[in-house]
Amino acid sequence: MKISGFKYLANQGIENIWKNKMMAFATFCVLLISLLLVGGSALFYYNMNSMILGLGNQNEIAVYLNPSTETLRVQQIQAQLENMDNISSVEYISKEEAYNRMQNQIQQGKAIFDYIDSYEFMPDGFKVTVVSNDLIEDTTAQIGSIEEVQSASSSPQVAEFLRELRRVVSIIAIAVIIALSAVSMIMISNTTKASVFARREEIQIMKYVGATNAFIRTPFFVEGMVTGFFAGAGAFFITWAVYRAIFRILMDQGTLVRAFGVGSIIPFDKIQLWVALAYLIVGSLVGALGSVISTRRHIDV
Amino acid sequence: MVELQNVSVTYSSGVDALNNVSLKINDGDFAFVVGSSGAGKSTMIKLLLKEIDATSGVVTVNGYNLGKLKKRKIPEFRRTLGFVFQDFRLIPSMTVYENIAFVLRVIDAPLKYIRKRVPYVISLVGLHSKTNSYPDELSGGEKQRVAIARALVNDPQLIIADEPTGNIDPELSYEIVELLKGINDQGTTILMVTHEHDLVRHFGGRIINITGGEIVFDEVISGVDEVLPEEELAQAMAEASSVSNTGNIILPDQRIMTPNGEYADADRNGGAE
Ligand SMILES: Nc1ncnc2c1ncn2[C@@H]1O[C@H](COP(=O)(O)OP(=O)(O)OP(=O)(O)O)[C@@H](O)[C@H]1O
Ligand SMILES: [Mg+2]
Numbered sequence: 001m002k003i004s005g006f007k008y009l010a011n012q013g014i015e016n017i018w019k020n021k022m023m024a025f026a027t028f029c030v031l032l033i034s035l036l037l038v039g040g041s042a043l044f045y046y047n048m049n050s051m052i053l054g055l056g057n058q059n060e061i062a063v064y065l066n067p068s069t070e071t072l073r074v075q076q077i078q079a080q081l082e083n084m085d086n087i088s089s090v091e092y093i094s095k096e097e098a099y100n101r102m103q104n105q106i107q108q109g110k111a112i113f114d115y116i117d118s119y120e121f122m123p124d125g126f127k128v129t130v131v132s133n134d135l136i137e138d139t140t141a142q143i144g145s146i147e148e149v150q151s152a153s154s155s156p157q158v159a160e161f162l163r164e165l166r167r168v169v170s171i172i173a174i175a176v177i178i179a180l181s182a183v184s185m186i187m188i189s190n191t192t193k194a195s196v197f198a199r200r201e202e203i204q205i206m207k208y209v210g211a212t213n214a215f216i217r218t219p220f221f222v223e224g225m226v227t228g229f230f231a232g233a234g235a236f237f238i239t240w241a242v243y244r245a246i247f248r249i250l251m252d253q254g255t256l257v258r259a260f261g262v263g264s265i266i267p268f269d270k271i272q273l274w275v276a277l278a279y280l281i282v283g284s285l286v287g288a289l290g291s292v293i294s295t296r297r298h299i300d301v
Numbered sequence: 302m303v304e305l306q307n308v309s310v311t312y313s314s315g316v317d318a319l320n321n322v323s324l325k326i327n328d329g330d331f332a333f334v335v336g337s338s339g340a341g342k343s344t345m346i347k348l349l350l351k352e353i354d355a356t357s358g359v360v361t362v363n364g365y366n367l368g369k370l371k372k373r374k375i376p377e378f379r380r381t382l383g384f385v386f387q388d389f390r391l392i393p394s395m396t397v398y399e400n401i402a403f404v405l406r407v408i409d410a411p412l413k414y415i416r417k418r419v420p421y422v423i424s425l426v427g428l429h430s431k432t433n434s435y436p437d438e439l440s441g442g443e444k445q446r447v448a449i450a451r452a453l454v455n456d457p458q459l460i461i462a463d464e465p466t467g468n469i470d471p472e473l474s475y476e477i478v479e480l481l482k483g484i485n486d487q488g489t490t491i492l493m494v495t496h497e498h499d500l501v502r503h504f505g506g507r508i509i510n511i512t513g514g515e516i517v518f519d520e521v522i523s524g525v526d527e528v529l530p531e532e533e534l535a536q537a538m539a540e541a542s543s544v545s546n547t548g549n550i551i552l553p554d555q556r557i558m559t560p561n562g563e564y565a566d567a568d569r570n571g572g573a574e
Contacts, residue, residue, distance in 0.1 A: 005409050019394045202392050208350065209451070210380035211407045212373075 013222025023195035031231035034184030045173035054264025063126040095122040192290040200298040228287020232279035308358030318344035320514040336511035383452025383460040387467035391436040422450040442473040462493040
């Protein structure tokens with residue numbers, strides 16, 4: 001096919017959207033709703049996952065030293081920790097830092113801090129990250145046996161629970177997404193079929209004058225793709241608005257809600273590019289294929 | 302060129318629509334196909350467009366053996382012919398110009414050629430003022446003229462018309478056939494199915510009568526409006542291989558003579574229309 005031929009067919013596809021406004025609008029709506037359903041569930045799942053991850057620092061050991069430990073000894077212990085097996089990072093948390101964190105965490109009870117004017121009572125500590133979670137108990141015990149270490153604690157049960165929770169949430173989410181995708185496919189296929197059915201005579205006439213299948217299908221492809229692209233764009237803007245609104249509401253709730261891991265909700269800016277690309281590509285592709293596949297039944301004459 | 306060799310068509314419902322039909326239409330011919338309702342005329346047309354396949358026998362159109370034609374060769378074959386149907390079959394969402402130009406776009410004709418050729422054929426059928434109208438805005442006769450323009454824009458070897466005058470006023474029918482005759486004069490083969498005996502009588506030419514799925518009459522007669530010489534009529538009758546399976550004889554003017562010499566009404570013989 002020559003370039004001019006393709007340009008003609010592409011133009012036909014776009015003109016057809018205007019000529020069949022009602023059907024194009026129906027297809028647009030169905031695609032929009034489908035994309036929102038599937039995209040919304042995927043984003044919900046993505047955030048759940050992030051929240052659960054944020055709840056448990058699963059591979060961390062909190063190490064507290066005796067409050068009276070001298071600075072030199074603190075440095076020795078840090079070096080010792082860094083040399084141990086199964087340890088990927090060691091972060092020093094000074095008395096002062098620990099005090100500030102605590103102050104931040106107990107917002108509501110801020111008044112307490114009016115009575116405490118020194119952070120000297122706080123211990124120095126380390127946030128130790130392990131390489132392998134499976135060995136976390138051994139590593140914890142090993143750290144606990146170091147002199148001057150007041151306590152070393154990890155929470156393998158919590159970690160285990162959270163891992164299990166993530167697994168269950170993932171399975172449910174994937175099932176829901178698959179089910180919604182299937183329902184969407186059926187809706188989309190029925191809509192495009194109806195849209196093509198309304199034009200079956202047109203397709204037959206084209207076949208009678210000797211048009212090839214590719215010639216007849218190209219406008220349908222372009223038409224479906226453009227409709228799908230706009231549905232993707234629409235879905236993106238709706239998602240953008242709703243996501244940001246929810247994000248703002250949750251972030252304004254303060255520490256209480258934050259304790260449930262809401263702090264780990266992903267800001268939209270971080271993912272907007274991927275969300276936009278996914279919506280536009282999936283929308284265009286599903287729109288185009290749906291429309292082309294639906295011509296199949298009428299094209300064999 | 303159209304050739305049927307011992308062609309039979311049996312629909313899946315069990316109806317034998319064509320029964321061992323053989324027929325040859327040469328390049329440049331103009332042939333009327335007549336016959337009562339349900340006789341198998343449209344079945345023959347569908348066969349020639351490769352809308353259906355013969356149950357047995359060989360169908361050759363413009364050099365293509367349709368029984369052996371591969372699916373992806375069908376478009377190429379169809380571009381060698383034009384069609385005109387009773388129900389016009391115009392694309393409602395396209396203007397007169399686009400409906401006709403579409404046929405040329407399909408064969409990837411240069412834009413320059415399309416811009417010259419389409420207005421030319423539109424003027425041939427006298428619809429210049431309707432170039433940018435949509436089919437819904439045209440009368441039946443105008444629609445049929447658009448269909449004829451579409452059929453000939455591609456300069457096909459053969460135009461197949463199934464009751465092209467079926468949906469338009471009888472007076473306009475003559476105009477449509479005149480138009481087809483004019484195209485035929487340029488060398489295009491034309492095969493036209495019709496119910497209108499007046500038309501056939503008026504124009505004459507090659508008449509093929511299909512009755513009950515068989516060709517019962519296939520002769521060239523002159524237009525009956527011009528007075529037919531006595532001997533010629535007798536000869537036509539004598540030569541006409543026009544003895545149908547009931548023993549009736551179909552006369553060139555479409556009347557039917559029963560074996561005992563009485564006239565029977567052609568339409569009543571073949572059933573209601
Ligand atoms: N698609 C089909 N399936 C089954 N039978 C069919 C089909 N099309 C036609 N027939 C039958 O085949 C026979 C011939 O039909 P056809 O349409 O060829 O008649 P025709 O000569 O064109 O009649 P008319 O003058 O009324 O148009 C009829 O008995 C008809 O009922
Ligand atoms: Mg018919």
